[in-house]
Structure formats: C-alpha cells, structure tokens
Amino acid sequence: MYLAASQIVASRLIEFNLGFYTFFAPAAVFLYPFLSQAIDMINEVYGEKKAHVAIIIAFVTQVLLVTFIVMTNSLTPAPFFEYEAARQSIFSQNIRIVVASWFSFLVFQSLDAYVFAWMKKNYPQQIFLRSASSDLLSLTFDSLIFVVLAFYGVAPLLPLIIGQIVAKNFIGLLDTPWFVWYKKYLEKNSALNEN
Numbered sequence: 001m002y003l004a005a006s007q008i009v010a011s012r013l014i015e016f017n018l019g020f021y022t023f024f025a026p027a028a029v030f031l032y033p034f035l036s037q038a039i040d041m042i043n044e045v046y047g048e049k050k051a052h053v054a055i056i057i058a059f060v061t062q063v064l065l066v067t068f069i070v071m072t073n074s075l076t077p078a079p080f081f082e083y084e085a086a087r088q089s090i091f092s093q094n095i096r097i098v099v100a101s102w103f104s105f106l107v108f109q110s111l112d113a114y115v116f117a118w119m120k121k122n123y124p125q126q127i128f129l130r131s132a133s134s135d136l137l138s139l140t141f142d143s144l145i146f147v148v149l150a151f152y153g154v155a156p157l158l159p160l161i162i163g164q165i166v167a168k169n170f171i172g173l174l175d176t177p178w179f180v181w182y183k184k185y186l187e188k189n190s191a192l193n194e195n
Helices: 002-009 032-046 048-074 084-091 095-122 127-151 157-194
Strands: 013-017 022-026
Touching: 013 157, 022 127, 022 157, 032 048, 032 095, 032 127, 032 157, 048 084, 048 095, 095 127, 127 157
Parallel strands: none
Antiparallel strands: 013 022
C-alpha cells in the first residue's frame, strides 16, 4: 500500500519551511520510511530471505500498478466524463521518476534487509539500533540516488537531496519506536503462547 501510494505522489514536490531553512522533497517522503519499517518487521520475524521475497513482491506490485495506470490512461474516456483532465494530471506517470523509484527501491531496500540481518546476527539485543541504522543508511542512499536519477536537469538537486534525506530520516526515526513495540509485542505473545 505504501509503495503504491508513493508511486502516485512522488512527482509532487513539496516545501518544508523550518523558519531558518527551506528545503524541498517529493511528497512520497511521508510514505517511504514506513515501507522500510515493514521490511524490517518481516526481516525480524521471518529472516532476510523472506524480507527479500517481500521486496520482490512489492516491486512486482509497483510495476503492475504503473502498468495498469498506463493502460487505463490510454483508453478513450467516456465523452460525458468531465474530470478526465484532472484524472490524467493525477495519474499520468513520469517515466524518469518511475524508473528512478524502481531502481532505488530495489537496490536500497535490499541494502536495508542485508544490513538489518547482519546487525541482528551481530547485535541481537540492540533492537532500536539495528532498525534505525539500517533504515537511516538505506533511506539516505535511496534519497541521493533517487533524486539524482529522477530530477537531474529538471530541478535543483541539492535542496531536493537535503530535503528528502532530512524528511525521510526524521520520519524513519519517528517510526522506529513502533518497531521496538512490535518486537516486544511478539516476544510477549510468544511467551504467552508457550504457556
């Protein structure tokens, strides 16, 4: 769900005004950190291989979503449908943004899954650390690569890169306590089920 929604809203650039500094980012920055957290949760319970399977399933779902949107955009609308221009403006796909999104998603969610699994093996008690650090690493590199591929020559890169990195990582840190809660919930329910 998060990935599908991010595909639709990624082309909208938004402004963050902190009073002392203004930066910009694609609107999808609000959704993407939750996807990284979901992959961490799968990795925590089912392991790295299942996390990679989930990444592939999410990627295929994203490709199918874009394919269906492109297909429906190519169909002739009913002559009395007066909202076609608005619908097209919302659902028209910028191929450069789409490909940049697909590439960065596959590469950096895979990195997230690998780093998370490595940290789980080497630091099994550091729940917050493994979730936060794997997400911060992958979200930072994802932002850098996505913005360059999607907006090079079209928009100012540095403010977009800074904006995306700051926003994604801030949201990523805010949602990390949910992962810790999820882990404790699993441990509690596991203990209850054993009794």
